[in-house]
Amino acid sequence: MSAVMTETWVEVGSLSDIPRLGSRVVKTQDDEVAIFRAADDTVFALSNRCPHKQGPLSEGILHGHRVTCPLHNWVIELENGEAVAPDVGCTRSYSVRLEGEQILLSV
Amino acid sequence: MKERLVLIGNGMAGVRALEELLKLEPNKYDITVFGSEPHPNYNRILLSPVLAGEKKFDEIILNKREWYTKNNITLHAGSPVVEINRVKRKVITSDGTEAEYDRLLMATGSDPFIIPVPGAELDGVISFRDIHDVEQMLIASKKYKNAVVIGGGLLGLEAANGLIKQGMEVSVVHLMDTLMERQLDEAAGAMLKRSLEENGMNFMMGAQTESILGEKRVEGVRFADGSIVKADLVVMAVGIRPNIDLAKKAGLYCERGVVVNDTMQTYDPRIYALGECVQHRETCYGLVAPLFEQAKVCANHLAELGYGRYEGSVTSTKLKVTGIDLFSAGDFHGDDTTEEIVFQDLAGGTYKKLVIKDNRISGAVLYGNTVDGAWYFQLMREGTNISDMRESLLFGQSAHLGSSGHGGETQASAMSDAAQVCDCNGVCKGDIVKAITSEGLFTVDEVKSHTKAGASCGSCVGLVEQILANTLGGDYSAPEAKPLCACTEFTHDQVRSTIREYELTDKQGVFDKMDWRTPDGCHICRPAINYYLISAWPDKAIDDAQSRFINERVHGNIQKDGTFSVIPRILGGRTTPHELRTIAEAAEKFDVGEVHFTGGQRINMLGVKKEDLPAMWAFLTDRGMVSGHAYGKALRTVKTCVGSTWCRFGTQDSTGLGMKLEEATWASWMPHKFKMAVSGCPRNCAEATIKDFGVVCVDSGYELHIGGNGGVKVRATDVLCRVETEDEVMEHCMAFIQLYREEARYLERTAPWVERIGLSYIKQRIREDVPGRKALYRRFIDSQEVAQHDPWTSRAKGAEAHEFVPLKKIGE
Ligand code: SRM
Ligand SMILES: Cc1cc2nc3c(=O)[nH]c(=O)nc-3n(C[C@H](O)[C@H](O)[C@H](O)COP(=O)(O)OP(=O)(O)OC[C@H]3O[C@@H](n4cnc5c(N)ncnc54)[C@H](O)[C@@H]3O)c2cc1C
Ligand code: SF4
Ligand code: FES
Numbered sequence: 013m014s015a016v017m018t019e020t021w022v023e024v025g026s027l028s029d030i031p032r033l034g035s036r037v038v039k040t041q042d043d044e045v046a047i048f049r050a051a052d053d054t055v056f057a058l059s060n061r062c063p064h065k066q067g068p069l070s071e072g073i074l075h076g077h078r079v080t081c082p083l084h085n086w087v088i089e090l091e092n093g094e095a096v097a098p099d100v101g102c103t104r105s106y107s108v109r110l111e112g113e114q115i116l117l118s119v
Numbered sequence: 120m121k122e123r124l125v126l127i128g129n130g131m132a133g134v135r136a137l138e139e140l141l142k143l144e145p146n147k148y149d150i151t152v153f154g155s156e157p158h159p160n161y162n163r164i165l166l167s168p169v170l171a172g173e174k175k176f177d178e179i180i181l182n183k184r185e186w187y188t189k190n191n192i193t194l195h196a197g198s199p200v201v202e203i204n205r206v207k208r209k210v211i212t213s214d215g216t217e218a219e220y221d222r223l224l225m226a227t228g229s230d231p232f233i234i235p236v237p238g239a240e241l242d243g244v245i246s247f248r249d250i251h252d253v254e255q256m257l258i259a260s261k262k263y264k265n266a267v268v269i270g271g272g273l274l275g276l277e278a279a280n281g282l283i284k285q286g287m288e289v290s291v292v293h294l295m296d297t298l299m300e301r302q303l304d305e306a307a308g309a310m311l312k313r314s315l316e317e318n319g320m321n322f323m324m325g326a327q328t329e330s331i332l333g334e335k336r337v338e339g340v341r342f343a344d345g346s347i348v349k350a351d352l353v354v355m356a357v358g359i360r361p362n363i364d365l366a367k368k369a370g371l372y373c374e375r376g377v378v379v380n381d382t383m384q385t386y387d388p389r390i391y392a393l394g395e396c397v398q399h400r401e402t403c404y405g406l407v408a409p410l411f412e413q414a415k416v417c418a419n420h421l422a423e424l425g426y427g428r429y430e431g432s433v434t435s436t437k438l439k440v441t442g443i444d445l446f447s448a449g450d451f452h453g454d455d456t457t458e459e460i461v462f463q464d465l466a467g468g469t470y471k472k473l474v475i476k477d478n479r480i481s482g483a484v485l486y487g488n489t490v491d492g493a494w495y496f497q498l499m500r501e502g503t504n505i506s507d508m509r510e511s512l513l514f515g516q517s518a519h520l521g522s523s524g525h526g527g528e529t530q531a532s533a534m535s536d537a538a539q540v541c542d543c544n545g546v547c548k549g550d551i552v553k554a555i556t557s558e559g560l561f562t563v564d565e566v567k568s569h570t571k572a573g574a575s576c577g578s579c580v581g582l583v584e585q586i587l588a589n590t591l592g593g594d595y596s597a598p599e600a601k602p603l604c605a606c607t608e609f610t611h612d613q614v615r616s617t618i619r620e621y622e623l624t625d626k627q628g629v630f631d632k633m634d635w636r637t638p639d640g641c642h643i644c645r646p647a648i649n650y651y652l653i654s655a656w657p658d659k660a661i662d663d664a665q666s667r668f669i670n671e672r673v674h675g676n677i678q679k680d681g682t683f684s685v686i687p688r689i690l691g692g693r694t695t696p697h698e699l700r701t702i703a704e705a706a707e708k709f710d711v712g713e714v715h716f717t718g719g720q721r722i723n724m725l726g727v728k729k730e731d732l733p734a735m736w737a738f739l740t741d742r743g744m745v746s747g748h749a750y751g752k753a754l755r756t757v758k759t760c761v762g763s764t765w766c767r768f769g770t771q772d773s774t775g776l777g778m779k780l781e782e783a784t785w786a787s788w789m790p791h792k793f794k795m796a797v798s799g800c801p802r803n804c805a806e807a808t809i810k811d812f813g814v815v816c817v818d819s820g821y822e823l824h825i826g827g828n829g830g831v832k833v834r835a836t837d838v839l840c841r842v843e844t845e846d847e848v849m850e851h852c853m854a855f856i857q858l859y860r861e862e863a864r865y866l867e868r869t870a871p872w873v874e875r876i877g878l879s880y881i882k883q884r885i886r887e888d889v890p891g892r893k894a895l896y897r898r899f900i901d902s903q904e905v906a907q908h909d910p911w912t913s914r915a916k917g918a919e920a921h922e923f924v925p926l927k928k929i930g931e
Contacts (some may be wrong), residue, residue: 024927033639033665036926047926051639066682071669075640080642082669082677084575087642098569119929 063101129154132394133226170281238331
């Protein structure tokens with residue numbers, strides 16, 4: 013028997029709604045998701061809670077494919093939500109992709 | 120195919136260079152390492168604690184074998200290189216292994232110097248350089264009783280201390296009359312000798328070793344005066360010599376060491392060298408701190424970035440013997456061109472000597488109380504003019520500045536392991552020492568990132584520096600020319616002058632012009648660059664929102680739960696029933712979590728949801744209130760007392776003056792926050808003497824104060840001057856702010872800035888140079904024309920709306 017994975021992709025907005033090196037939040041029923049737009053226009057999505065003390069990552073400063081948490085400066089990888097060493101921790105990441113200008117988030 | 124890099128010498132300098140290289144270019148080279156010792160790289164400095172039985176060998180390994188594997192580095196440990204063939208570009212080891220290179224890195228360290236006396240080759244005569252030596256000493260200490268250590272320098276004393284701990288009777292033989300004469304003057308040397316004698320060490324001073332006696336194993340030592348001491352173990356610790364045999368054999372140009380230029384390159388451009396084996400600008404180093412600076416530069420060139428430059432190091436020393444506090448740096452002997460400031464308390468066991476040349480510290484020796492070692496060392500390296508603090512200099516930084524937190528605890532060596540060092544993050548001394556030794560940390564920054572000690576308010580950094588120095592025996596704080604951040608080699612000052620010189624007006628211009636390593640910087644450099652741009656070109660520069668910290672981007676202060684605080688401006692701390700009613704209504708309407716009187720004479724509404732901010736601001740600004748910038752590196756508050764309007768002692772209208780000052784200066788961006796106060800008389804109820812700019816009204820006019828700070832390190836202001844009219848106060852104030860804005864580094868408050876550049880300089884610019892003051896004042900006024908608008912009003916009208924609303928809500 014094989015389990016069927018269902019992925020729902022939801023259109024959450026267009027690329028131009030987020031400034032480069034900026035972030036906006038999408039509220040879902042059970043989480044708050046931060047959508048990040050890097051300088052090279054790659055988009056990433058992480059749960060909007062820092063693995064340290066739940067700081068809102070969407071308010072951090074973006075650089076490369078990383079964000080610095082605004083509360084105590086942990087640096088988090090946008091790709092997978094992992095804290096950059098020596099800090100240790102991980103926040104949930106979401107699949108996100110671009111279709112033209114549209115940002116699609118998997119929830 | 121990848122280029123091949125071969126490292127000869129698997130020690131502290133060489134491996135550090137590899138680590139730095141991997142940070143810059145992880146995949147550029149196929150790396151092979153050859154080391155004579157059969158171990159991975161370990162922390163040689165900590166051999167002393169291993170000898171003293173305080174640490175095990177495992178605990179001092181810096182790079183485990185897995186580290187080499189993980190980074191695809193081939194390690195040949197226990198495999199000394201015996202030949203370099205520069206024509207075929209390969210190295211050959213004693214067992215015939217060969218490796219070809221495109222670039223070669225030599226870090227062969229030094230060899231202990233063995234005095235060539237008869238008997239030096241006997242069993243039981245050893246040096247103190249590697250773990251093998253330590254093992255030999257430990258074995259001997261189990262079997263034998265009498266040890267003689269030849270050499271009363273740093274290494275000799277640490278060896279002697281360790282052997283005593285292992286239960287041996289130890290005599291230290293020293294040729295000179297002063298112990299550690301290369302680091303200590305006579306007075307401090309004598310104090311050191313006395314404490315070591317109390318620990319059970321015997322000394323034979325001014326003794327010249329003539330021969331070592333014994334058949335197979337050592338039995339005694341004979342001196343030039345004919346006397347003999349019994350010995351079953353002799354440790355030779357008389358000095359080190361750069362290990363250049365291999366380099367010489369390969370025909371590389373050597374003098375005392377392998378000669379390198381400022382990029383750490385030898386005379387063969389394919390071969391780099393660093394560490395104790397090199398000679399750079401006539402100097403060979405024997406401590407770790409300089410090697411690490413060399414490693415950075417070397418890695419930079421191996422990565423072909425091509426801009427690192429090593430210009431030599433100033434070093435400082437500490438002896439790692441538990442219970443002995445000793446610090447020395449620079450030229451502490453002095454000569455005809457220098458003067459000395461000395462404090463000596465023989466009974467109390469403290470001695471301090473500072474050597475001063477041209478009003479700058481050129482050397483220091485501290486014994487018994489080394490709390491201020493790091494501070495003096497910093498003043499020395501930065502070449503700070505000390506004439507303004509001469510009188511209090513010897514009493515140290517804490518006499519100069521009071522600090523909050525850690526209850527005034529300042530003596531690192533006297534602290535127990537359980538004593539808390541960092542009060543913000545709850546880190547104890549034991550945690551820090553453990554991290555330093557087990558994680559192989561060398562700098563305050565590394566300790567900060569691993570333990571979080573000193574990473575928050577920073578008040579314990581001095582203590583962390585001392586613990587680091589006590590554990591590692593030296594000052595590893597970064598040198599003065601510290602790069603702005605890891606994205607660049609350039610300093611704050613260089614970035615700022617480049618922005619001015621090339622009229623750069625946006626961050627990309629700076630990144631391009633200055634070859635930034637990262638495409639879009641980081642959270643440290645971007646806010647700094649943004650500030651330098653807007654302060655240099657207030658009307659032209661592009662203020663980049665994404666380079667501002669969240670508080671400045673959304674004009675509120677982020678709280679631990681992600682909500683924001685709202686503090687409207689209340690000029691000079693004087694409010695009205697209308698303003699109070701407005702605040703009360705806003706608090707109710709937007710359901711704020713708490714209303715709080717701040718330490719800056721205004722009212723804080725906490726717990727506001729981000730989405731509510733624009734509406735709340737609209738409500739406040741419609742009723743005439745503006746942003747208090749409590750979130751910004753900007754003018755904060757102007758505290759005032761009631762002054763002559765009401766107070767029986769008031770000499771001037773302090774409230775009125777405070778309001779005028781705030782009216783003129785609000786909304787100006789600064790390197791850091793900026794606070795002012797005006798007190799109506801010298802009773803100083805507004806605490807003007809701990810503000811960045813303070814005014815104390817006096818009968819004849821106004822006394823102007825600068826550079827105060829009430830935060831982590833309390834600093835009382837310096838008096839700038841007295842003036843007679845309010846107009847003069849305004850002009851001096853704005854000129855001072857403008858000087859601070861143009862010259863202080865980003866995130867440097869006025870207190871440390873004044874300490875760094877000196878009061879005399881500021882007096883000269885603001886007081887003596889009258890046209891200069893007027894020009895500064897003018898530039899401030901001009902920039903206010905652009906800057907002085909209320910950010911809340913425009914946000915309330917819809918500016919930057921995307922900041923405040925979610926992109927989408929799913930499932931509502
Ligand atoms: C609200 C307030 C506490 C209060 O409830 O009274 C406060 C709150 C904060 N202070 Fe403060 N400080 C407040 C008055 C002070 C004072 C007293 C004063 O201004 O007279 C001081 C000491 C005086 C001084 O600065 O010299 C003070 C010294 C600090 C420091 C240490 C600064 C230093 O140079 O050592 C920090 C940390 C920093 O700036 O890096 C700090 C940082 C903070 C931060 C911004 C911490 C942060 O990053 O979140 C707090 C923001 C809370 C918020 O969201 O509003 N706060 N803080 C006060 C706001 C005054 C205002 O009306 O704007
Ligand atoms: C007991 C002791 C205590 C010390 N305490 C302090 C202190 O408190 N503070 C401080 O700053 N410094 C201290 N030092 C000095 C510090 O350890 C050295 O400055 C530092 O280790 C030098 O680094 P290096 O890489 O140049 O040499 P090393 O660390 O000696 O590394 C050189 C390596 O190269 C190997 N090698 C040599 N020739 C060859 C070859 N032909 N082929 C292969 N490998 C070769 C050697 O075996 C060695 O492993 C101390 C030193 C000792 C011995
Ligand atoms: S308001 Fe100031 S003193 Fe109070 S916890 Fe925050 S930073 Fe510390
Ligand atoms: S909550 Fe993110 S660093 Fe502390």
